[in-house]
Amino acid sequence: MPAVQTKSISCPNCGGPVQLRGFAHTLTVVCPQCSSILDASTPEVQILQKFEQKTQITPTIPLGSRGKIGGTQYEVIGFQIRQVAEGEDNYTWNEYLLFNPYHGFRYLTEYNGHWNFVHVETALPEQTRARGKVAVRYEGKAYLAFDSMTAQTVYVLGEFPWRVQVGESVACQDFVAPPSMLSAESTGGEITWSLAEYMSGAQIWQAFKLPGSPPRVFGVFANQPSPYGGSIGSAWRTWLWLNVALAALMLFFMFISPGRVAYSDHYAYSQANKGNSAFVTPTFQLKGRESNVELSIHTDLDNNWAYFNFALINDQTGQTFDFAREVSYYHDSDGIEGSRNNSVIIPGVPSGQYYLRVEPEMETNSAFMSYQLELRRNVPNFALFGIAALLLLIPPIVTTFRRGSFEAARWRESDFAASIAKAGASA
Amino acid sequence: MSSPAANCPNCGAPVKFLWSSAVQTTCEFCHSILVRTDVDLKKVGEVADLPADASPIQIGTEGAYQNKSFVVVGRIMYEYEQGGWNEWHIVFNDGSSGWLADAQLEYDLSWLSTAPGPLPPEPDRYQTIQRQGKTFEVTSITKAHYKGVQGELPFEYWDKADMMFADLRSTTGDFATLDYSERPPLLFVGRAVDFDDLHLKNLREFEGWT
Secondary structure, rough: OOOOOEEEEOOOOOOEEEEEHHHHOEEEOOOOOOOOOOOOOOEEEOOEEEOOOOOOOOOOOOOOOOOEEEEEEEEEEEEEEEEEEEEEEEEEEEEEEEEEOEEEEEEEEOOOEEEEEEEEEEOOOOEEEOOOOEEEEEOOEEEEEEEEEEEEEEEEEEEOOHHHHHHHHOEEEEEEEOOOOEEEEOOEEEEEEEEEEEHHHHHHHHOOOOOOOOOOOOOOOOOOOOOOOOHHHHHHHHHHHHHHHHHHEEEEEEEEOOEEEEEEEEEEOOOOOOOOOOEEEEEEEEEEOEEEEEEEEEEEEOOOOOEEEEEEEEEEOEEEEEEEEEEEEEEEEEEEEEEEOOOOOOOOOOOOEEEEEEEEEEEEOOOEEEEEEEEEEOOOOOHHHHHHHHHHOOOHHHHHHHHHHHHHHHHHHHOOHHHHHHHHHOO | OOOOOEEEOOOOOEEEOOOOOOOOEEEOOEEEEEEOOOOOOOEEEEOOOOOOOOOOOOOOOEEEEOOOEEEEEEEEEEOOOOEEEEEEEEEOOOOEEEEEEEEOEEEEEEEOOOOOOOOOOOOOOEEEEOOOOOOEOOOOOOOOEEEEEEEEEEEOOOOOEEEEEEEEEEOOEEEEOOOOOOOOOOOEHHHHOOOHHOOOEEEOOEEOEE
């Protein structure tokens, strides 16, 4: 059988040639010269509608353009502008009819720089509820009710496999699960479901090899995928892994610098030898590069407190690090307060020969305390790791916040603006 | 069973059968509608020239569905208010036959269902029926009439009266048709299929598309 030939007809209104790109599928075609809508289904072409299209609108993607979407080549054969005019809501969007003689018809919609690739569905979505809201379930995915409106065809170009009419209205309802959107269009008791997949202007420009660059995108579209949507989980996952890495780093430092004991001894404090309780330890070596020193105090205090004044003194240079620590430990039937132990980290201590001056104090009527002092060189500083862990929180929190604002912008356009905004944002 | 050849009782041209169980066929040369009797072929009518249509499928198109290959042996063209569609009669390599519908390049495969079960006596929107563990809902009702026939069919079919059809869908892509040309109606059950899932060969070609 020879190839199916394209054909052209003459417009019965103006006599101009009208080319048909959709073969015998085309039921109606708009004369490019006089804008009459013609019935192309019978050999005796009839005028279905004559109307004045005051301004000649040139679609962004010209009729006859071909582009590949999802591996299939489609040709733009029809174009219509649809309008919603309901009170404050007054806007239009463009709809392109795409055709492939084997794969059939698809649509592209264009609104404020947002694009959608649309296919009419044959399976039936199920009514359901999701996150406490009206929704439909389709192919395992829940789509939240977003919008319902009446859309009127206000401008047509090219050809259509149905009887297109300017002025015709259909009731539409949109359900979203970004990047997808399910729409129900009802005319005369029949509901047609279609599935839209969000596409960027850049994808359209590439598919149809359009000159220049796509126009600016305004606002957030109903099924526009959130730029933070995928990243919100990954931001927190990254955060988790960084924390794991941080913990590993901490373990590593604990392993390579376990804090070598530079000095350690046991002491006793007694109220008996009153007067000056201060004493100095024998000298000890602090080795290696300039690093920190940790002094830990372990006492046997029981419902009592003690106060320690320390001075770490370099025996050679006289450089002195002064610091103090309180140890208090109380317990009764209500619980425990404080601890018998305390410690302090002195950063940036150069190597050298040192001794420690210790001056313990206790309440006058307190009798006795025995305690141990232990000085460790070069201990890992866990506080730094804590700060790092806090800083790591910033990116995922920012992402979470941005995602929240993006979802809020999306749902502001919805009929269910107030009620779903939260549900959408917390997804 | 072999595919017996015969001659057209009208023009004498050879008539070949692709499917041994065919009841009716059309003569390629004189467009007579021929019905098989026990002994020969009987002319019961004549098809007008088929209207131009743009289905990519033709008699002899081969395909495969779920690893069963099939060949297209006949078709019924229907026409309704909003256009038309083709019911392609397909025969599988195991001898069974089914239908491949092409409605504006949306494809459905279906088979005559003889499973017992109640069927709505009149087509009505939103009615549901249960078959094969699935719920089918009536999604559209179409009044259509035969526009033409071509090739081999499993029954005699050349009546031009308007008939009612109800299309039914499930939530999982299953498809069914109730054909009210008979009482009780005939039920066909199958699935909506993507063009690529049919692995079609020997398709028609379209000018400007290769």
